Amino acid sequence: MLDLAVLGLLHESPMHGYELRKRLTTMLGPFRAAISYGTLYPTLRRMQQAGWITEDSDPAEPAATGSAERPLRRKPGFGKRSRISYKLTAEGKERFGDLLAQVGPEAYDDAAFGVHFAFFGRTDAATRLRILEGRRRRVEERREGLRDALNRAAERLDAYSLELQRHGLEAADREVRWLEELIVHERTGQPPTVTTPHPSPGAAGPNNTGPDRPAGERRPD
Amino acid sequence: MLDLAVLGLLHESPMHGYELRKRLTTMLGPFRAAISYGTLYPTLRRMQQAGWITEDSDPAEPAATGSAERPLRRKPGFGKRSRISYKLTAEGKERFGDLLAQVGPEAYDDAAFGVHFAFFGRTDAATRLRILEGRRRRVEERREGLRDALNRAAERLDAYSLELQRHGLEAADREVRWLEELIVHERTGQPPTVTTPHPSPGAAGPNNTGPDRPAGERRPD
DNA sequence: TGTCGATGTATCGAGCCGATACATCGGCGC
């Protein structure tokens, strides 16, 4: 889950941990609370050891400002810049493509679905459809469970528990309808968000005209 | 979080782990996926060591059915009953009351809020209001974050990310409105769920007429 | 008789979180 998100963000441009966390938080906003540093930094180290990312010594200011050698931060009271930028390796890009294409049941969980969806612009149409339908089935099961609980145990529950179940049922129902709309749009080749204030002319639209694009190697802008 | 839920369920009647998990799953349905046994059993052991619960040797069938010895599970091929029922101790009831009354910021997280809400029938009115308002503030913050992200970065995001943010924003907005209704009902002394199919006459209604009831010792039925 | 799914208890490795610590930098008041 986190791997895919980090690889996708670093695919756009190199970044350091702090910035990465901010982007992750907004990206996962609807589904998770936030990513802790206690999660992010071990993940970065693990991905570095796997060879998917490397430390990038200076992304924006390539030390050309003067003769100052910028000795790095490593030991406290010694050294300089405190930022460590990470960038994708070739293996990292490959890994990103693999993770985008392979869709297991774990892709239907709240957070994982959000990440996959956020990268739909780089995903081929067949995979998009599979993910949307798998997610729909997942939420439908949840909805039926709620509905059964409401019908079977209505008398045994007090008013507050009842209201909680009712609220959950409504939310699940709403998400199913949302997914259904998206699936229809996918099938007819329409991009989503026809109601968005900014139609984002041309450039930002996903590649939906040709189905089954290879889903790798696509410049963000 | 789990502690409160388990104590609350065992407060109604003794139960074994499997049953406990099923009830927890429906109770937390709207907010979490499910509680794993790898979470539940260590929690039960911890609560047992803390003295809040004890093993109950036979709740429904007190071995009076006959001379059949019901070989237990303990060691394979040795021993007796396979179910282990747990019940609350006096300390457990006390602990439950404490957890119900004390409301920190952790009570506003998705899952914890759901648990607190499910036990509102045993919570005094002042605490109910504090939890609802805290939760509202929490969701409002999330909503504003989403709104800002949508306004600031609308051009930089592709259509799918945009749609994801929009969907999350709508969900947050809806929950805020739901909370607001509940708060109004609390303030005017009305119980929730006026739109429920079963009005549940009398018996199941929470004690909302008298504010600041001591929030302990109340038979479920 | 066999075996299959539901019930039931239990553990393990790995992931993840909240709290915490510490360092740097720019701006603001004085």
Next chain:
DNA sequence: GCGCCGATGTATCGGCTCGATACATCGACA
């Protein structure tokens, strides 16, 4: 100029939690 403070930024630790897995029992159905 100077100190303080909040935002930026990296990092670790203990403990909770999950998914996978193992194993045992029981009723049903062929």
